[in-house]
Amino acid sequence: MNCARFQEVLPLLLLREAGPELLVEAKVHAGGCPACGALLAGERALDETLARAAAAEAVPPGLEARARRALGRAAGPAPVLRLLASAAAILLLAAGAGSVLLAPAPAEADEILAAAAALHRGVVRADLPP
Numbered sequence: 816m817n818c819a820r821f822q823e824v825l826p827l828l829l830l831r832e833a834g835p836e837l838l839v840e841a842k843v844h845a846g847g848c849p850a851c852g853a854l855l856a857g858e859r860a861l862d863e864t865l866a867r868a869a870a871a872e873a874v875p876p877g878l879e880a881r882a883r884r885a886l887g888r889a890a891g892p893a894p895v896l897r898l899l900a901s902a903a904a905i906l907l908l909a910a911g912a913g914s915v916l917l918a919p920a921p922a923e924a925d926e927i928l929a930a931a932a933a934l935h936r937g938v939v940r941a942d943l944p945p
């Protein structure tokens with residue numbers, strides 16, 4: 816595996832969507848490549864930070880279910896949807912932290928952030944398995 820391939824599969828690793836063979840290849844590469852090792856460590860730290868932020872959010876009753884229905888996620892999410900949900904949660908949390916949400920009123924923005932946090936909590940759990 817090279818650096819470009821590692822960066823391509825990194826989201827799959829973080830979401831535990833990589834198969835065992837890919838996981839081993841990626842871990843071997845990250846172990847021997849300082850740049851990719853640092854990238855992996857940084858992504859893990861970001862996931863932990865976001866997971867803590869998400870866990871601290873008080874989600875109004877029923878909001879997560881409404882958000883899931885709105886996203887058409889009644890069944891288990893496909894990997895691509897999980898990646899999109901994770902990216903959306905990251906963007907929304909970053910936007911909320913910087914108070915740069917454009918259109919929504921404050922109460923609506925809080926609801927959107929809470930929904931993003933709830934989705935993120937279900938998407939990003941932990942780092943790579945040992």
Ligand SMILES: [Zn+2]
Pocket residue numbers: 817818819821844848850851852
């Ligand atoms: Zn590398």
